[in-house]
Amino acid sequence: MPQCLTCKSNYEPFISFGKMPIANGFLTPDQFDDEYFFEMKVGFCANCKMVQLANQPDRERMFHQNYAFFSSTSSRMALHFKEFADSIKQKYLPSADAFVVEIGSNDGIMLQNFAEKGIAHLGIEPSANVAKVAIQKGIKTTSEFFDEELAGKIVVDHGKADAILAANVMCHIPCLHSVAAGVKILLKPEGVLAFEDPYLGDIIEKTSYDQIYDEHAFYFSLESVSHLFEQYDLEVVDTIHQNVHGGSMRYVIAHKGKKEISPEVQKLREKEKRFGLQSPKTFELLCENIKISRDKLLAVLTDLKSQGKRVVGYAATSKSTTVTNYCGITPDLVEFISDTTPIKQGKFSPGVHIPVKPYEEFCSNYPDYALLFGWNHAEEIMANEQEFVKSGGKWIVYVPEVGIVDKV
Secondary structure: OOEOOOOOOEOOEEEEEEEEEOOOOOEOHHHHHHOOEEEEEEEEOOOOOOEEEOOOOOHHHHOOOOOOOOHHHOHHHHHHHHHHHHHHHHHHOOOOOOEEEEEOOOOOOOOHHHHOOOOEEEEEOOOHHHHHHHHHOOOOEEOOOOOHHHHHHHHHHHOOEEEEEEEOOHHHOOOHHHHHHHHHHHEEEEEEEEEEEEEHHHHHHHOOHHHOOOOOOEEEOHHHHHHHHHOOOEEEEEEEEEOHHHOEEEEEEEEOOOOOOOHHHHHHHHHHHHHOOOOHHHHHHHHHHHHHHHHHHHHHHHHHHHOOOOEEEEOOOHHHHHHHHHHOOOOOOOOOEEEOOOOOOOOEOOOOOOEEEEHHHHHHOOOOEEEEOOHHHHHHHHHHOHHHHHOOOEEEEOOOOOEEEOOO
């Protein structure tokens, strides 16, 4: 029986997705035979209310020097990170001589909003190739994992932080106790930690099971986040729901008793109770809904194949790895996946080995159907792809329901 990563209680997984590869491990044919797989199970800890992967691949396998995710590829996300940065500056940075640290700073897309204002900053990005891009843009970045030891070094070298930020990062870190301890060390007495991650409530409501993959060790709720940080005399002082990543929650955390707690915190706590986020039955139902979604999607693709229709995947996302492998979507059902990221092009998707081709191949010969793996950017994508629809093309979607559409 697995042991909870945050409270050490034993728990039973409520679903197994079977053997899964590294979600962002796009590969070449000579790497097929040595591809790494692990059994991806998810469980709910009744003690601390944390939903988590039952076993984790080694972090070095996931966040390596060839890690292929760059935040700046989405204009919508660039605007979102600017809003995030602006809100922190307005609410929590008392003066221009503030110091901001970002955990998992990627290519510097959020920190550049502070750098442009001359605000002292430091990005922490474990993937060397991604950190290099940030450094080339003039963003001060170190390629390391954030933990208690690194927090101490930063205090010695730079002083304590007025704000520590993280976006779609905390859920990736299995050793959250070391992170929480590091935050306690690094944060000024009046400072705040503000982080956002995919929200468990949205995953359940939308059956967005592709949010579950190797990099996401945790699936947070207010209750589970509170339980973790309270052990370090830190408390949640505000929560703000975000529409990015298919539904995320921004948590603002401070030293206990140092900040007024927003009424939004209690509102969310009551909503989670009504929604059943602390009940094992909720996760049994989620398991059933995931299986129904899988079967419906596979049925749609199989039917289109029988009709001789061309289906191409749109966006070679990490999330798509869960969908293709769990549903058994192979190149005979999806011809290729179109993606704009050069480092993925010419490679094959993890596990099922669907070819990844440049976006130009999608445009030059539109398919009959496009399977929208990047559904969390659906509005932006569909606005840009009106020619595809005019050509007679249709979108296959699977969140929140499996279906065929021509617009959002």
